Amino acid sequence: MRNQGKFMTLAEFLEFSSDKAVSGILINIENAAYLASKGLDIIRAVATALTNCSFAKQTTEKVFIQSDDSAVLSRFKEDSPYRRILLIKEIISDAPQPTIYEIKQIADAVNHPRSSIFPNSGGFLVTITDVGDKLQTANISVYVSTLRNEFMALAFNFFADHMLEVANYVSQVGVDGGTEYPATAAAYMRSPCYNFMERGRYTVLPIQPGS
Numbered sequence: 001m002r003n004q005g006k007f008m009t010l011a012e013f014l015e016f017s018s019d020k021a022v023s024g025i026l027i028n029i030e031n032a033a034y035l036a037s038k039g040l041d042i043i044r045a046v047a048t049a050l051t052n053c054s055f056a057k058q059t060t061e062k063v064f065i066q067s068d069d070s071a072v073l074s075r076f077k078e079d080s081p082y083r084r085i086l087l088i089k090e091i092i093s094d095a096p097q098p099t100i101y102e103i104k105q106i107a108d109a110v111n112h113p114r115s116s117i118f119p120n121s122g123g124f125l126v127t128i129t130d131v132g133d134k135l136q137t138a139n140i141s142v143y144v145s146t147l148r149n150e151f152m153a154l155a156f157n158f159f160a161d162h163m164l165e166v167a168n169y170v171s172q173v174g175v176d177g178g179t180e181y182p183a184t185a186a187a188y189m190r191s192p193c194y195n196f197m198e199r200g201r202y203t204v205l206p207i208q209p210g211s
Contacts, residue, residue, distance in 0.1 A: 009049075010027075010045070010046065010049045011049045011052065011053060013025075014049060014050070014053035014054075015053060015054070017061075018053070018054050021061075022061060023061055023062070024061050024062035024063065024064060025061070025062075025063055025064065026064040026065075026066055026085075027046060027063070027064070027065055027066065028066045028067065028087070029042060029043065029046060029065065029066070029067040029069070029072050030067065030068060030069070030087075032067070032069055032071070032072050033069065033071070043072055043075045043076075046065075047075075047076070050063065050082070062082075062083060063081070063082040063083070064082065064083050064084075064085055064109075065080075065082045065083070065084050065085065066084075066085040066086075066087050066111060067084075067085075067086070067087060068086070068087040068088070068089060070086070070106045073085075073086060073106040073107050074106050077106065083108045083109060083141075084106065084107045084108050084109070085107060085108070085109045085110065085111050085141075085143065086103055086106065086107040086109070086110050086111070087111050087112075088110060088111065088112040088113075088116075089113070090112075090113070091112075091113045091115045091116050091119070092112060092116045092131060093116070093119065093129055093131070094129070094130075094131065094134075095130075095131045095134040095135055100134060100135065100138045100140065103135075103138075103140060104138060104139075104140060107140070108140065108141060109140060109141035109142070109143060109176065110135055110140055110141070110142060110143065111143040111144070111145055111178065112131070112142075112143075112144065112145070113144070113145060114144040114145065114146070114147065114169070114178070116129065116131050116144070117129055117131060117132055117144060117169065117173055117175070118155065118168075118173075118209060119209075120155050123155055123156045124155060124156050124157060124209075125155050125157045125207065125209035125210070126209055126210050127209050127210055128172075128173070128209055132173050132174065132175060136174065136176075141176040141177075142174075142175050142176050143175065143176055143177045143178040144169055144175050144178035145178050145180075146178070146179070146180050147162070147165060147166060147169065147178055147179040147180065147181070147184075147185075148162065148179075148180055148181065149162045149181050149184055150162075157207045157209065158207065162181075162184060163184065163187075163188055163193075163204075164204060164207070166179065166184060166185055166188045167188060167193065167194070167204040168204075168206055168207055170185075170188065170189070170194070171194065171204070171206070172206040172207075
C-alpha cells in the first residue's frame with residue numbers, strides 16, 4: 001500500500017546485512033562534492049557508520065565502496081579494509097597505460113558500461129574490446145553494468161537469453177562481476193554450463209560479434 005514501510009538508515013542496513021550473513025555489500029557514493037557544499041560530509045557519515053557497525057569489523061564479508069569521484073575513493077584509501085570501485089558511466093573503448101596507472105592509485109576495481117566490452121550498433125554486437133584484459137592485467141578487477149533479465153535490454157546476438165549474456169561476460173571475457181539480478185548469475189555459476197572453456201557435459205558456445 002502507498003506510504004507503507006520506512007526508509008532504512010545506513011547504520012540499520014549494515015546491521016541488517018550482518019544478521020543476514022550476506023557475502024558482501026556495496027555502498028555507492030555520488031554527488032559528494034555537491035553535498036559537501038550544502039554542509040553534508042557524506043564521506044565522513046559513511047566512514048563513521050562503517051566504523052561503528054559490527055559488519056565492518058569482520059573479515060569474511062567484503063565491503064565495497066563505489067564512486068564516480070576519485071576524491072571520494074582517495075578518502076577511503078588510507079588504512080581502509082574496504083575495496084574501492086571506480087564507477088565509469090561513459091562507454092570507453094580503450095584503457096591506456098597512463099590512465100590505468102592513475103586508476104590504480106585510487107581504486108581496486110572498475111565498473112563500466114557493458115558496451116565498453118561488447119560495443120554494439122543497431123542492436124548487434126560488433127566486436128570485443130581489450131579494455132577488460134588491460135585492466136585485469138594491471139590487477140584491477142573488472143565489473144560491468146548493467147546486466148538485466150528483460151530481453152529488451154539484450155543485444156540481438158544473445159537471442160533474448162539473459163543467461164547467454166551472463167555466460168559470455170563471465171566465461172568468454174572473464175569479468176569479475178556485474179548484474180542487477182544476482183540470482184541469475186548465481187544460477188549460471190551453479191549450472192553444468194559453467195565454464196564453457198572447460199568443455200563440460202553442457203556447454204554455452206561463445207558468441208562471435210560481427211558475424
